[in-house]
Amino acid sequence: MNEHTTRGSTPQERRASRRYMWEIAAGAVGFLVTFLFLPELFTTEPGSPAAVAVALVPLVPVVWIVIALIRHVRRVDELQRGVIVLSLAIGFGAAMLISLAVVFLSTAGVVVAQPEWWVFIGGMAVWGVTIGVVSFRATR
Numbered sequence: 588m589n590e591h592t593t594r595g596s597t598p599q600e601r602r603a604s605r606r607y608m609w610e611i612a613a614g615a616v617g618f619l620v621t622f623l624f625l626p627e628l629f630t631t632e633p634g635s636p637a638a639v640a641v642a643l644v645p646l647v648p649v650v651w652i653v654i655a656l657i658r659h660v661r662r663v664d665e666l667q668r669g670v671i672v673l674s675l676a677i678g679f680g681a682a683m684l685i686s687l688a689v690v691f692l693s694t695a696g697v698v699v700a701q702p703e704w705w706v707f708i709g710g711m712a713v714w715g716v717t718i719g720v721v722s723f724r725a726t727r
Contacts, residue, residue, distance in 0.1 A: 678714025
């Protein structure tokens with residue numbers, strides 16, 4: 588048996604996965620640092636151009652994460668590409684359902700605190716769980 592059949596992936600695929608994990612981790616750390624600490628370091632007047640700039644800086648590492656994901660999808664084989672696209676579609680669907688639930692609740696007079704975070708975190712969580720489940724099922 589060759590290494591591909593005994594381990595389930597080639598050395599090139601494992602390198603691509605490691606590179607992707609490093610790129611995603613760097614983006615996630617960058618996001619957390621800029622999101623959590625930048626507003627504490629720079630006190631700005633609400634609504635001012637400086638406040639807008641400080642608020643939008645955390646998007647830079649998020650763009651890095653999106654680029655890393657696109658690069659990873661281009662590097663992987665057809666099976667992994669399908670796993671990624673399916674999990675993204677399910678995560679997107681979950682985010683849309685959560686968004687509609689928030690809208691329907693608001694029409695019923697229910698106030699949902701910070702609804703954008705529910706949509707973002709819900710979609711990301713479903714994507715993360717789905718990619719694990721779909722990957723596991725695809726390699727059994």
